[in-house]
Amino acid sequence: MKTLVLVFHPSIGTSVANRRWLQEVALQPQRYTIHDVQQAYPDGQIDVAREQALVEAHGSVVLQFPVYWFNCPPLLKKWLDEVLAHGWAYGTGGNAFRGRKVALAVTAGIREQDFTPQGKWRTTLAQLLAPFDVTLAYIGAEKRPFFAFYGAEDGPSEQGYAERLGRSAQDYVRFLSAL
Template structure:
């Protein structure tokens, strides 16, 4: 079955990393469904039934987003709160729609990887900061497969820089490999 990639970026058109990842994913529509929440729900009103059916019709689930105040963008949090409902995602009343479904995260982090360390500026690793997502998937009996990250775009040179362009291209290919091997 195809992998569903829920992309939540408040300004995807000006994004560098997430936009590039989306472009790469869309080259393979037979493997991935790219679902951009801000384009589908510009008003923030989520069609829960439609979203649940979309998740159910796919094998794997990837949440792709930029780290936003050390968390996910608000629309993704709302999506999780609304879509991962009792009786559907968890609970004694048939809530098993995520059971054994492979799930992962793909995040762009503006801050450098060294700043996301116990010795770094913010004293927490990205793994630590993303642990609520892991816990959510575990609570829903999904098969959490960790995360893919691109660090340091906050201080990265412009896209005209050959080194950065090379890193971006490598990241795009590594991302597809990560998703393919969930």
């Protein structure tokens, strides 16, 4: 079955890293379905039945988003609150994610060395993403490691940024194919 890549980016049109990843993923439409949730619901009103049907039609699910104020974008939180409904994702009869592989793919504006216990923010990206680990365990998903691109804020001002981003996009597709 195909992998569903759910994209939660408030402004994908101005994104550099997330957009570059999607360009690479789009080269293999037979393997991946890209669903831009922000574009699908610009008013924030999520069609829960549609989202649940999309998940059910795919073997694996990836939540792709920029780390936003050390958290996820608001629409992703709303998606989790509404789509992961009792009786569907958890609770009596709620087994839609049982055994389904789920991974996170995140871009972080901050450099990797700043996301260490000794770094500027004294926390790791894994620690920031821990609530997702608990959520995925709660719904019985098979949590996979996360994929990250650090230093997205550096952008074109960083020497070698375009090459680093290009390698990351290719690594992202390899990551997806290994789910």
